[in-house]
Amino acid sequence: MKPFTMNPDTLNPTSKPMLPRELGAAHELAHDDAGRLYSVRMRELFENLHVDMSAVEALGALKIAGHMLGLLQERWAERHGLTQGRLGVLFRLYRCGDTPLGDLAVDLDYTPRNITGLVDHLERDGLVERVPDSSDRRSIRARLTEAGRGRIEAVWKEGVDHQFEMVEGFSKDDLAQLRHLCLLLVENARKELGK
Amino acid sequence: MKPFTMNPDTLNPTSKPMLPRELGAAHELAHDDAGRLYSVRMRELFENLHVDMSAVEALGALKIAGHMLGLLQERWAERHGLTQGRLGVLFRLYRCGDTPLGDLAVDLDYTPRNITGLVDHLERDGLVERVPDSSDRRSIRARLTEAGRGRIEAVWKEGVDHQFEMVEGFSKDDLAQLRHLCLLLVENARKELGK
DNA sequence: GGGTAATAATGAAGCCCTTCACTATGAACC
DNA sequence: GGTTCATAGTGAAGGGCTTCATTATTACCC
DSSP: OOOOOOOTTOOOOSSSOOOOOOSSSOOOEEEOTTSOEEEHHHHHHTTTSOSOOHHHHHHHHHHHHHHHHHHHHHHHHHTTTOOHHHHHHHHHHHHHOSEEHHHHHHHHTOOHHHHHHHHHHHHHTTSEEEEEOTTOTTOEEEEEOHHHHHHHHHHHHHHHHHHHHHTTTOOHHHHHHHHHHHHHHHHHHHHHHTO | OOOOOOOTTOOOOSSSOOOOOOSSSOOOEEEOTTSOEEEHHHHHHTTTSOSOOHHHHHHHHHHHHHHHHHHHHHHHHHTTTOOHHHHHHHHHHHHHOSEEHHHHHHHHTOOHHHHHHHHHHHHHTTSEEEEEOSSOTTOEEEEEOHHHHHHHHHHHHHHHHHHHHHTTTOOHHHHHHHHHHHHHHHHHHHHHHTO
16 A cells, blocks of 8 residues: 555664564554464564553554544545545434534534534535524524435445444454443543543 | 533424434443443434444444544643654654654655654754765654653653553453454454555 | 656645634523 | 623634645666
8 A cells, every 4th residue: 555665774873773663554463372463563662661561552553443443434434525524413413313503513522613614514515404493593403404314324324334344353242342441441531631 | 521501401393303412522331231331322323223233333432432542642742742743753763763754654654745844843843853864865864862852751651651541440351352353453444445 | 877766855735623712693590 | 671601603823634746866777
């Protein structure tokens, strides 16, 4: 995918050892004694730091996985003329019906300013329309148009298929465990983020 | 953390049921029968879609966890006057010594254009300098200055501490399993990304 | 030596998202 | 009724990243 242009004979002229690359496109994976995958480069990179690296390795792997997932999602959103943000709004509306813009901001973890822009764009594309909220006349709800519904249904269908391909080789238990560990992390992160 | 401003009495005027929020800041977590965490909202959101949702839930959880991890990392990078990108460059140089800019681009998965900018910035801050490459006079290597070394060492130390807090409650086996599953995902994603 | 390819820099443009400051409208409360 | 707060929209600015086109230098190969 990415051309590898480095001259392999180029040795590091400093005292530092020339270690291979960190995370990124080129990840050689190998299996440890327990048959689990690890990144060869990451392990080399963190060698001799005299700290227990199991946490760093796990979180590093999670970050890479999350990043690649994002790339894939972006790709198939793009294939349907969407972006991740717009896709999120569309899906939210698909599942939850008309929604005040403020709620979208909270739920999708976006700035109100950004939601305005996303909805602007979706409206321009005819996928969403703004409707007044009868119960609160300050509020405006975003509503999926027919075109929007068709679009999100197509994208969703394709997305699910892709996700199934992504988890090829995973048992149900693996998936549940992955979910569990990630959410455990979320729990801890929330404590951290709350200062 | 985020003020919840939605009027709970506001019922959805359309035929759609009023489902709670999707992913984001407000995630109520609960334990399933096996004692594993799941996101209440996500499960409600994906109800009645007549598809097996274990993959979607797991990948969704991973995405959220990755996102929060990114936020935390950004926060402590910022605390040291850095960004994630600059931090990546600095750490790469710290572990691998002087590195041609092109290699940085490949390894860190950034555009060459972006690497130039990152190094520009780090150079302006006195953390990195550009040195000619004696073996290839087209090439330029980025080198950590003394200030840069001090900076990355401080950040690294603090970062490791934070990561330990993040994995509170994880056994070594949990971490290894998380790493394994994420890298399995990376493997699969790579196949996908290779079209 | 000459053509081709690689390395880095630069500028312009654009996307997505953020923050901040400000406006207009309407709800809520006393 | 009037103050205060919540909801949306807007514009300006900026950060980070991308793509694309262009240039200058140097390696590499025949």
